[in-house]
Amino acid sequence: MQSIGTHVWELLFSPIKIGSMALPNRFVRSATNEYLTDKDDFVTDRLSELYERLAKGGVGLIITGYAYVRKDGKSSPKQAAIYHDRFIPAYKNLLERLNPYSSKIVLQIAHGGRQSRPELCGGTPIGPSPVTDKSTGVTPREMTEEDILDVIGCFGLAARRAKEAGFHGVQLHAAHGYLLNQFISPNTNRRRDRWGGSIENRARMLLEVLKECRRQVGKRYPVLVKLSSDDCLKGGLRVEEAVEIAKLLDKEGIDAIEVSGGASRLRVAKTDIDSPKKEAYFSHNAWKIKKSVSVPVICVGGIRSLEIMEGIIREGKADMVSMSRPFIREPDLVDKFRKGLITQAACISCNQCFHPKGIRCAQLAKDAP
Numbered sequence: 001m002q003s004i005g006t007h008v009w010e011l012l013f014s015p016i017k018i019g020s021m022a023l024p025n026r027f028v029r030s031a032t033n034e035y036l037t038d039k040d041d042f043v044t045d046r047l048s049e050l051y052e053r054l055a056k057g058g059v060g061l062i063i064t065g066y067a068y069v070r071k072d073g074k075s076s077p078k079q080a081a082i083y084h085d086r087f088i089p090a091y092k093n094l095l096e097r098l099n100p101y102s103s104k105i106v107l108q109i110a111h112g113g114r115q116s117r118p119e120l121c122g123g124t125p126i127g128p129s130p131v132t133d134k135s136t137g138v139t140p141r142e143m144t145e146e147d148i149l150d151v152i153g154c155f156g157l158a159a160r161r162a163k164e165a166g167f168h169g170v171q172l173h174a175a176h177g178y179l180l181n182q183f184i185s186p187n188t189n190r191r192r193d194r195w196g197g198s199i200e201n202r203a204r205m206l207l208e209v210l211k212e213c214r215r216q217v218g219k220r221y222p223v224l225v226k227l228s229s230d231d232c233l234k235g236g237l238r239v240e241e242a243v244e245i246a247k248l249l250d251k252e253g254i255d256a257i258e259v260s261g262g263a264s265r266l267r268v269a270k271t272d273i274d275s276p277k278k279e280a281y282f283s284h285n286a287w288k289i290k291k292s293v294s295v296p297v298i299c300v301g302g303i304r305s306l307e308i309m310e311g312i313i314r315e316g317k318a319d320m321v322s323m324s325r326p327f328i329r330e331p332d333l334v335d336k337f338r339k340g341l342i343t344q345a346a347c348i349s350c351n352q353c354f355h356p357k358g359i360r361c362a363q364l365a366k367d368a369p
Contacts, residue, residue: 011026012025018256018296019220020221021169024058027058027060027320029054030260030324031171032328033066034047035079035354036359037080043093048097051098054103054331055102055103057332060103060320064107066109067080069083069110070151071083072122075117075178077120077356078358088164091167106222108170109171111179113125113126113127113140113178113182114177114179115136126142126179127179128143128189129190131187131190152205155172156209156213162217163216168222169221170213170222171223172210175227183205185202186202187234187237199241206245210223224298225249227245227260227289231262232263243289246289246293257298258299261285261301270349274349276308280299281302282299286299286312287318298322299321300321304349305345323345326345330345350363
């Protein structure tokens with residue numbers, strides 16, 4: 001059994017609060033699409049089992065895969081839906097399975113915008129401006145004022161449904177090239193009205209979504225955001241602007257900020273993370289944002305080893321550490337850390353996790369008899 005220093009216990013395994021939500025430790029399961037809904041995008045037993053394994057394995061905060069807030073916001077097959085009250089009972093069943101555990105779970109709510117697939121969203125996708133997605137060739141229809149206000153309302157209703165279902169909070173997805181990210185990015189937002197141009201105008205959609213969520217769920221219900229800190233493409237959002245947007249969110253009452261980056265079509269999730277120096281590739285951006293806001297900051301991006309995790313917290317770069325791919329291979333990863341069985345995740349960052357029949361570790365699949 002490997003030894004874990006006292007300082008690691010004091011930092012990574014210490015409790016923390018996000019708004020009114022008390023968490024048992026600093027470990028976060030970051031959202032990913034699990035491909036585990038049924039044909040109508042309802043939560044299934046297999047998806048519930050996945051979250052239960054994470055809770056049993058000791059994850060402090062579980063963030064679900066993207067749940068789309070309006071019918072035209074679907075960006076992937078077998079993606080969870082939250083655009084109607086009829087989805088609430090299935091979510092309630094999921095949450096009942098997690099009641100015995102100390103973990104908390106929040107629902108990530110999103111709209112794909114131009115990354116919604118035409119064959120899945122019922123027609124031409126929408127976006128802030130008709131800027132073609134080069135990875136798909138899709139050119140979205142520019143949203144009207146009416147479109148924008150309706151989508152804002154749909155986010156608020158989705159937050160209300162999440163609260164009614166029993167989720168401990170919601171996370172707004174404003175990263176990875178989805179709709180809210182498209183509005184804050186100068187690469188995809190070329191508007192000249194009140195929704196485009198200046199940082200304040202490009203952030204207006206996200207801030208209005210936050211306000212509408214607050215109107216629906218109240219001030220004490222935790223609302224988090226996954227924020228792009230760098231689009232990682234020419235003419236896109238840069239960290240300096242992301243810092244300013246984070247300040248606006250902080251002022252408007254966001255409860256926590258998960259700092260990520262990149263457009264999902266560009267596969268920003270780096271591969272072959274085989275040494276500590278390759279880990280935590282958004283930690284510097286997280287640090288810049290943390291210096292500028294008063295709420296907890298969560299760092300995501302290729303984090304694998306306790307050495308790096310502890311350093312992120314100790315050096316004040318973030319308050320929590322977030323992982324996705326490592327938990328696909330080891331849902332009990334936190335429990336292994338806590339027991340001193342390992343000091344590093346087994347994930348090799350091969351990016352072969354995603355499968356149309358449900359996410360799974362490709363390496364374990366290869367090893368199966």
